[in-house]
Amino acid sequence: MKDVKLVVIGGDAAGMSAASQARKRLGPDRLEIVAFERGRFTSYSACGIPYWIGGAVGELDALVARSPEAHREAGIDVRLRHEVVAIDVENREVLARDLVGGGEVREKFDQLMYATGASPVTPEWARVPAAGVFGVQTLDDGTAIQEWLDGEPARRTAVVIGGGYIGVEMAEALLKRGLDVTLLEKSAQPMAKTVDPDVGTLVAEAIRREGIKVVTEAQVTGLATTDGRVTEVVTPTGSLPADIVVLGLGVRPNSELAAAAGLPVGPTGGVRTDRRMRVAGTDNIWAAGDCVESHHLLTGAPVNIPLGTHANKQGRVAGINLAGGYATFPGVIGTAVTKVCELEVARTGLTEKEATRAGFAFVTASVESTSRAGYYPGASRMTIKLIAERRTGTLLGAQIVGKAEAAKRIDALAVAVWNRMTVEEMTALDLSYAPPFAPVWDPVLIAARKATDAVHAAM
Amino acid sequence: MKDVKLVVIGGDAAGMSAASQARKRLGPDRLEIVAFERGRFTSYSACGIPYWIGGAVGELDALVARSPEAHREAGIDVRLRHEVVAIDVENREVLARDLVGGGEVREKFDQLMYATGASPVTPEWARVPAAGVFGVQTLDDGTAIQEWLDGEPARRTAVVIGGGYIGVEMAEALLKRGLDVTLLEKSAQPMAKTVDPDVGTLVAEAIRREGIKVVTEAQVTGLATTDGRVTEVVTPTGSLPADIVVLGLGVRPNSELAAAAGLPVGPTGGVRTDRRMRVAGTDNIWAAGDCVESHHLLTGAPVNIPLGTHANKQGRVAGINLAGGYATFPGVIGTAVTKVCELEVARTGLTEKEATRAGFAFVTASVESTSRAGYYPGASRMTIKLIAERRTGTLLGAQIVGKAEAAKRIDALAVAVWNRMTVEEMTALDLSYAPPFAPVWDPVLIAARKATDAVHAAM
Incomplete structure (x- = not known):
């Protein structure tokens, strides 16, 4: 009872x-x-x-x-x-x-x-009953992809449709499995919903360097099948052979x-x-x-x-x-991170497009710096972009592209966004410094300085 | 003019x-x-x-x-x-x-x-005119140490006095140069001013594993010299041979x-x-x-x-x-980070001792978690300790000990301290998550949850 x-x-x-x-x-x-x-599964990643x-x-x-x-x-x-x-x-x-x-x-x-x-979002053309077409939403989806890849090693050509983070991660995964991979993205650069075009361009370059074909401004109109199996992805500019199609069009x-x-x-x-x-x-x-x-x-x-x-x-x-307790989920600020090959990409707050849509006037600042002191072994370059509201200087968003040790810096920026800090106040932040961890001015601080200058210049 | x-x-x-x-x-x-x-130098690290x-x-x-x-x-x-x-x-x-x-x-x-x-702080006993005794404050000090080490490769025994971060870093440096290194620390564990005893114990274990002798509760009473060169560090419990003595007693x-x-x-x-x-x-x-x-x-x-x-x-x-402009330095919150061998150690805000001295009543929470999703290659364990004010739950301090990718998480915690966040509000923070970067609950969030429970329990 x-x-x-x-x-x-x-x-x-x-x-x-x-x-x-x-x-x-x-x-x-x-x-x-x-x-x-x-x-068939519970509580999985x-x-x-x-x-x-x-x-x-x-x-x-x-x-x-x-x-x-x-x-x-x-x-x-x-x-x-x-x-x-x-x-x-x-x-x-x-x-x-x-x-x-x-x-x-x-x-x-x-x-x-x-x-x-x-x-998964499945446009009209994706709703044909074609084997070899997969979403990546559940562990059952993942199991189906594994079985398909293991089933016939002759399948060598993959087309990933949609260059969001799932699409990009799946493109890399299929490349690692030895497939010939093409990534189709309808925007001018991958991760168009995640990062601004300037940052997305850096992502595109990095994944192309790894050997993934990236087709931007791509339009898919259909899937061709033979014996119920997908064989081609049809676009207005021609068809791409495809032994496997992965849909990364969002959910x-x-x-x-x-x-x-x-x-x-x-x-x-x-x-x-x-x-x-x-x-x-x-x-x-x-x-x-x-x-x-x-x-x-x-x-x-x-x-x-x-x-x-x-x-x-x-x-x-x-x-x-x-269960009778008290807890709240106040909301989100749009933090996300992904690793594409060696590239780390992170964001928090609003992109330029999102800020504009929300009615913000803003300035931006991008800086290049290093993950560790320049003289310390293993230092790698990263780009940090900040978006700050005009006049108030409130931090509205941040994006990071870099290699090892770059992307997790987004968390400090996320906490700054969460607390409505201004970029000027951020220049004084007591962030950790030692040569194996940062230059004496952490890239976050350098970005805050440059953004502060931009706010002042736009006063 | x-x-x-x-x-x-x-x-x-x-x-x-x-x-x-x-x-x-x-x-x-x-x-x-x-x-x-x-x-002889300007603007150096x-x-x-x-x-x-x-x-x-x-x-x-x-x-x-x-x-x-x-x-x-x-x-x-x-x-x-x-x-x-x-x-x-x-x-x-x-x-x-x-x-x-x-x-x-x-x-x-x-x-x-x-x-x-x-x-460098130099106690009475360190003020003898003995060659081979060095501080580590200026690049001139560094040059002198290099020359001493290069001068006679026969010098094989080093004693570092003071287990603060400079002392610990120098002990590791001298070990890497092939010397037999003893670290003397007057407290019960190294980095006693930087981290709490429980965290300091983890540091001591790690540096001992690397092969550095660590003597805690050590008392130095003098330096013995021969021909104007240091030969021994004298303590009440006996003398330690020393071809080189490095003072890390603070500045x-x-x-x-x-x-x-x-x-x-x-x-x-x-x-x-x-x-x-x-x-x-x-x-x-x-x-x-x-x-x-x-x-x-x-x-x-x-x-x-x-x-x-x-x-x-x-x-x-x-x-x-x-130059006629306007900028301010509002203050500090005590953030620091160091790498000792493979161990990363970071802190921000107040330690327990500092919080007590300042009159705060507080609770603490320590959690163990991993740098990446547990299933993702290269995940390593870390400990995060939080100190939160009783009743208000305001985050007063944080300490992290771990391996790669652990310590820089202190920055998110530093921004939280800076903004006087409560640990309960922190449980909702929109921190970045993807398997290569964090478990689905970042260690910072797990620590915030446990600290929130501790605050509630102490209400």
Whole structure:
């Protein structure tokens, strides 16, 4: 006999973080937890898939932070291969389909955790039933790619469509697997949503140097197939041979189920929640992860940023709250980092385009410096770009491109953005210095100085 | 015919940063600059000396950021081997002694930049005239050590007295030169002023593993010499053979000259300035670098923290102001980092001892995590310790010990301390995440979570 029953929809980062947090606070005698997951895995690192495909990570198991068995040992009733197809808010009940055994189950809930994640964007042309075309969203997707690559070693040509960070990481992974890789990007440079064009150009150069063909301003109109298998990617300027096609066109939040149940979905397509991750206007219905929209702390606008780090934080917050505690997820500032071959790329806050769209007037400053004192062995060059509001000098955004030890500097900049620091105040920041770690003026400080000059010049 | 004349006392980081900034704003037709330096070098990285001694840096020249010739080309009249011995504030004049040619010169000034640096602490027993005993404060000191080591390869035994970061870095450098090295530290663990005992113990273990003998709670009572050369370090529990003795007992600000001229010297022994680096109560006399005292932003107390990064910032601020601009140096929060063998050690804010002395009640939390996702190749373990004020949860301090990619995380924590963040707010920080850079919960966030729990538990 339990006091309360929690049903979780989605067994990955957000859902199972919530379940685990709730379990930590309320034992099995107090809280019953049932978790439906349509795939075969729980609590895994989707971000790690490219590294597993590329061979840097040896085993699939390594990507699983917590297996279904481990969750079950904690008294969480995990039901794999079960897809929730309807939520009855009024009767506090979900309807799930058993994808293996067939049939349906109904489950009552007192508390509901909605954590359905996101699905790859698939344009019309990608919806043909062609084997060899993959998204990279779930561990099941990753497993399918591995099986495809292992299946017939003769498959040597890969086309990755979409030059966002998933696309770029997958291009590198496939290159490492010995494939001939072409990356198609519709913008003028890869990572166009992540970084400004000047920084994106540095990324393009780096991945071309590694041997990946990069086609920018590319338009895909279709996929050609033979015997149900993809053979070519069709573009207006000709077709590209393709034994495997990976879609890296971004994802969209899985909010249809919520919408069908009458739960509020915001302009980004994500489920709307308050800062405690309670679904707006509901009682004891919570949501977290790729399927929700977050508050952008700089623009005040809703955003959907599908990242494991947000999913974990939001899931934890939801779990604390639904178990009677108090925690909040105030919002995001758009921090992201990726490693492409030897290149490290990071950003926080707003890009120029995002700042303009939000109505900011701003100045920018870019500096080149080194990761360590110039004379210290292993020093490597990096570029830091700062975007600061005109007049106030408030730091609006930062981008870093470099090699080893460059990108993690974005965290200091993220904390500065978070706290609305001005670039002038940042010039005085007491950052760590020793020759193995930085020049006597850390690149962050040099950038802050140059940005301060730019703010003054634009007064 | 110049408008204004600036005299600089001390040709290293602080003094020459000030001179260079002033020069950038006022050309040689507007500002005459004379800089006196008692040594043979200008604008060098004293922090780089251990790496030069140890062989990681090949050439002395690499440590010189700007040579006297380069300064002269910028129209700065650098006078090496000239020691200023008196300042006549009323008559706006300094008296300098020519250490090579002999004789004295007088120089009038409109603006005076006081940047005399610091000198190694030398207890009574260290003041015997013994060859083979060295401080590590100036490039001249570094050159003397190099010559001593190169001179007679038979010298194989080194004793480093003082386990602060200079002592520890020099111990490693001498080990790399093939010497048998003993490090004597009067406290219970090395780096006792830098990190808490629990963290210091990790440092001691790491340097012992590398092959450095570490003697803690050591007391030195004298040096034994033969033919004017040091041969032994004498302690109450016996003597240690020593072909070379390096003093790493800290430094004290060179403020005697200022005091003799009636300039204010604070309780730390450093010259007192305002936030524009103007010497308190004076007109157009400025000071910066190891010789001044700074404002600690957390305790509000004056501190003297001799670090190149502060010297450069303060010198820049002084230079901007003395040339008619406006810049401030608001204070410090005690950030520091060092690399000892493979170990990275970093801190910011207050240690437990410092927090106690300042009257704070606090909780602490230590976590172990990894630099990268656990499954990603090259992930290494690190420990992060946070100190947070009771009740408010304000982050008071942080310490990190780890291997590659650990220590620079202190910068994000330093920006958090700077902005008086609470550990609870920090749990929501949008820090960068991707498997090559962090676990999905960055160690900083895990530490913030644990510290938040500790704050709640102590409510």
